[in-house]
Amino acid sequence: MSQNIQAAARSSAVHMAVAFVAMGSWAAFANLAHPMPRPLIAGLVQGVLSALITLFLKRMLEALSARLPGRAGWWLPPLAAAAVSVSLLSSIHWLAGTPEILRTIIVPLSVTTLYAVLYTIALRKAAPAAR
Numbered sequence: 001m002s003q004n005i006q007a008a009a010r011s012s013a014v015h016m017a018v019a020f021v022a023m024g025s026w027a028a029f030a031n032l033a034h035p036m037p038r039p040l041i042a043g044l045v046q047g048v049l050s051a052l053i054t055l056f057l058k059r060m061l062e063a064l065s066a067r068l069p070g071r072a073g074w075w076l077p078p079l080a081a082a083a084v085s086v087s088l089l090s091s092i093h094w095l096a097g098t099p100e101i102l103r104t105i106i107v108p109l110s111v112t113t114l115y116a117v118l119y120t121i122a123l124r125k126a127a128p129a130a131r
Contacts (some may be wrong), residue, residue, distance in 0.1 A: 016051040023050035023108045030103040042098040049089060050108055052062055057081055061116055065123040074124055081116035 008014045008071040024047025031039040089105040098104050 012055060015054050019050040019054040020047035023047060024109075026107050027098070027104045031098065031100045032105075034099045038097070038099055041096060042100070042104055045093060045096045045098065046089075046104060046108060049092060053088070053108075053112060057085075057112065057116065058119065060084075061119050062123060065120055066127070074120065077120045078080065078113065078116035078121075079095060082109070082113045085112045 024043040027046030028039040028043030031042040038069055061077045061081060064080060065073050066078055067073075086105070089109060090101060093101045093104055
């Protein structure tokens with residue numbers, strides 16, 4: 001049974017599903033003061049965006065961290081992740097007509113940025129030659 005749990009913990013599909021449910025639920029909650037279907041649309045949009053960001057974020061951080069020498073390899077990957085995330089989240093929610101854009105994206109953006117910083121630190125520490 002523990003092998004099944006470990007396999008699920010490494011599964012991109014599981015990570016994407018968790019991101020979809022968690023951040024989609026947050027977005028629906030953040031827009032709950034508005035009439036339906038606005039909260040549901042915001043939740044679906046955020047859920048899809050979070051799932052896709054989850055899929056590509058790890059790969060982007062690994063690629064940038066491996067290619068950037070010195071200090072740039074420490075700060076540029078998380079900065080790029082935050083910039084891409086805020087651009088995608090704000091523009092797509094704007095296009096979708098999400099009423100509470102800032103409230104909707106603040107939690108997913110914070111989680112993405114924190115993950116990007118921590119994962120980049122882990123990557124850089126694991127590769128001493130990249131320092």
